[in-house]
Structures are given as C-alpha cells and as structure tokens.
Amino acid sequence: MRESTLLFFMAFGLTSTLFAQFTLPQLPYAYNALEQAIDAQTMEIHHSKHHAAYINNLNNAVKGTPTAEMTIEDIVKNISKHSMAIRNNGGGHFNHSLFWSILTSEKNTMPNAGLQKAIEKQFTSVDSLKKLMNVAAATRFGSGWAWLIVTPDNKLAVCSTPNQDNPLMDIAEVKGTPILGIDVWEHAYYLKYQNKRPDYLAAIWSVINWTEVSKRYDAAMPPKKSIWEQWPTLNTFHGVMASTFHPSEEGNLKPIKARSAEMVTKAEALNAQAYPDDYATPAIKDAVARLISGSKELDALVKKKSKDAVLTQKLTALHDVFHEIVGLCKDSH
Structure with a gap:
C-alpha cells in the first residue's frame, strides 16, 4: 500500500475498517419498520452501536491471527479454542446477524410445509412452540438468548444460552443449529418495554420472519432421501x-x-x-x-x-x- 493512502486512512480513523474481516450487515428493512414490536430508536442503537461494537472488538481480537481468515460459523463452532474476547464478540456478531435476518415488516409470514410439520410433530402447534420459546426467554436470568434449534439428530428443540453464547458453540449445554433466536439482553427492548420482558416477548412474534426461519430449517436438515x-x-x-x-x-x-x-x-x-x-x-x-x-x-x-x-x-x-x-x-x- 502506498504511504499516502495509509496516512489518509489513519487520518480519518479508518484503519480498523480497512483491515476488517467482519462487517456490519445491512438491514433489509428500515429502523422504524418493526414499530409494532420494536421501536426505531432501539433498532438503530442495537444495530449501529451494539452490533457494530461486537464486530469492531472481534476484528481487533482476530487481527493478525489465523482466526481472521475463518468464517464466523467456523469460529463459533470451535469457540473452546478461542479467547473470551472472541467468544463474547464472535457470539455477539453471529447472534445478531441471525436475529436481524429472522425479523420482518412483512405481515403474516408462515412456516413452510416442512417446518410446520416438524413443529407440529415436536410441539403440537406453532402456538405451543411460541409459549415454550417465551418461557425459555423469560426465565433466562440476566442477559442471553432463547433459541429454536435443529438438534444433531434432526429434531427441533427449544433452549436458551447466557450472554452471547449460542447452541452452535462446542461449549453449549444444548447443541444444535440455531434457526430462530430471540435476544433478551435489556438493550433489545428496554426503551420500549423497560423491565417488562414478557411484553416484549409477546410482541416480537408479530415481526418474526417465518419465511427466513423456514429457509434456515431446510438448510439445517440433511437432504431428503427419495x-x-x-x-x-x-x-x-x-x-x-x-x-x-x-x-x-x-x-x-x-x-x-x-x-x-x-x-x-x-x-x-x-x-x-x-x-x-x-x-x-x-x-x-x-x-x-x-x-x-x-x-x-x-x-x-x-x-x-x-x-x-x-x-x-x-x-x-x-x-x-x-x-x-x-x-x-x-x-x-
């Protein structure tokens, strides 16, 4: 790199961006698109400040190491081999990237036939699944996440994790591939709901993107035999x-x-x-x-x-x- 170019980036504080391995994903909707469940100010702060901070810290933690060449999925799957800084910030990046993708302003999305059948087999109904997810989220002490996952034996399960851990991590108590995650850190809901986490949990289902959750379910399942x-x-x-x-x-x-x-x-x-x-x-x-x-x-x-x-x-x-x-x-x- 030419010295003049490097000095330009340094002058404007852009060197961390220049060398960044991980970047903040652009949301497929406006900050105010989910107002019925999540207010615009919370969305903006959550995305542009909290998530961005996880990414910045993760990039600093992996900079100059072989980990910088790994995907976030591979890092998370082998998190026991990494530092707490990578665990916390890598988990934060992975979790939030998934979270944004399974939210939508589109009304009345529904699970596809395969996911619907799996939900009914495991939980009897979508409403029963929602209740279980809400219990897992409401009873997660302190900060963390509630998850719908595909287990290693290809069944659906509900679980929760503390902090920025997730079920894809090799240190998770309940392991599996996350297909739906609900953030229960206070920064995800406090401006609108204060300490009323159950109200946030009741509202968030109105903006869940079942089309995306279904795609994640299909991707997590092995190819169907003929x-x-x-x-x-x-x-x-x-x-x-x-x-x-x-x-x-x-x-x-x-x-x-x-x-x-x-x-x-x-x-x-x-x-x-x-x-x-x-x-x-x-x-x-x-x-x-x-x-x-x-x-x-x-x-x-x-x-x-x-x-x-x-x-x-x-x-x-x-x-x-x-x-x-x-x-x-x-x-x-």
Whole structure:
C-alpha cells in the first residue's frame, strides 16, 4: 500500500475498517419498520452501536491471527479454542446477524410445509412452540438468548444460552443449529418495554420472519432421501409393475401372466414391515390395502386364464393405484 493512502486512512480513523474481516450487515428493512414490536430508536442503537461494537472488538481480537481468515460459523463452532474476547464478540456478531435476518415488516409470514410439520410433530402447534420459546426467554436470568434449534439428530428443540453464547458453540449445554433466536439482553427492548420482558416477548412474534426461519430449517436438515430410498419395498414392487404393465400397453400379457403371483408377494411385503415415518398416513395405508387386494384379484384372474382384455383392464387399474400411492408419498415428502 502506498504511504499516502495509509496516512489518509489513519487520518480519518479508518484503519480498523480497512483491515476488517467482519462487517456490519445491512438491514433489509428500515429502523422504524418493526414499530409494532420494536421501536426505531432501539433498532438503530442495537444495530449501529451494539452490533457494530461486537464486530469492531472481534476484528481487533482476530487481527493478525489465523482466526481472521475463518468464517464466523467456523469460529463459533470451535469457540473452546478461542479467547473470551472472541467468544463474547464472535457470539455477539453471529447472534445478531441471525436475529436481524429472522425479523420482518412483512405481515403474516408462515412456516413452510416442512417446518410446520416438524413443529407440529415436536410441539403440537406453532402456538405451543411460541409459549415454550417465551418461557425459555423469560426465565433466562440476566442477559442471553432463547433459541429454536435443529438438534444433531434432526429434531427441533427449544433452549436458551447466557450472554452471547449460542447452541452452535462446542461449549453449549444444548447443541444444535440455531434457526430462530430471540435476544433478551435489556438493550433489545428496554426503551420500549423497560423491565417488562414478557411484553416484549409477546410482541416480537408479530415481526418474526417465518419465511427466513423456514429457509434456515431446510438448510439445517440433511437432504431428503427419495421415495425409493425411504421405502425400498415400494421400489421393488415398482420393478414388477413396470416390467409387466408397460409390455401390456403393447398387447404383451406374457410378463404379467408369468409374474402375477410375484406381484402379490411384493404387494404384501409393503404391509409386512413398518411404514417409513413420512408415509405412515391413513390415505397411503388405504391405497396399499387396495393394491394388495387388487394384486390378489389379478392373480386369481390369471390363474383362471381370463381374457387378455380383462387382465389388461385389471392391471391398468392396479397401475393407477400404484401411482396414487406414489403421488401421496410425494405430497407427504
């Protein structure tokens, strides 16, 4: 760097910005956009002063060290290897960056289908989740955060952490990937609510960005297995169906006449073991029952040496039931 350029930055106190690894994220909304829950003055001070201070302190703590080349996520995940200055300020940066992203001025956002299903499975309803989150936030002594996380076994859980700790840290009592965090440091609400933390907690749900929380949930979950990977016996039945139905479309009934009994066996196998969790619905179980009974009827017709037209009609109907099951699985996936 030219000396004149460096002197320019030094003269205006910009050297910390010049060498900064971490920067203050720009909010996707105005400071006054969340007034129904958080006043503009609190938002401005919280973002431009408190968060900015965490970033400045973090940059000073990592400057000139290999940590300066790490992402904030990697720092947080391995926080036990770092100083308290990095723990406090790195946690503050990570936590607030997440916090801003899960707030919105948009009205009535909703969890996507995957997150909604997970919430209902773990907590029975979104309202029940809110109550648990509010309890975790209200009972966090002093300063800290309440969290909705995805645990290492891919379940949802509610927890809280002190100060600027979070569940992604390797020192956390409850570990997981945070997808929603509520700041219960007093600077997050005191100007509007004073010491009435429960009032702040009741109000903040009106500005939670469930679209963003859903994206974070999807990113935290492992890729979904295909229907065939989750339900190998259905894939096995599919193999018999494909190798018999498609020839029948061209008038060739030899495959189904040779394999009708095998089709019954493969259909019955669908009920011989537990259904995959995603597919254990009444509608799918009813369709499987019809697939089994239809396969038996087709096998009986084959044994009676029924006319090809009759066999074709029955096989086509069975093929339709099979694809009904596949469609229901996709809806539940």
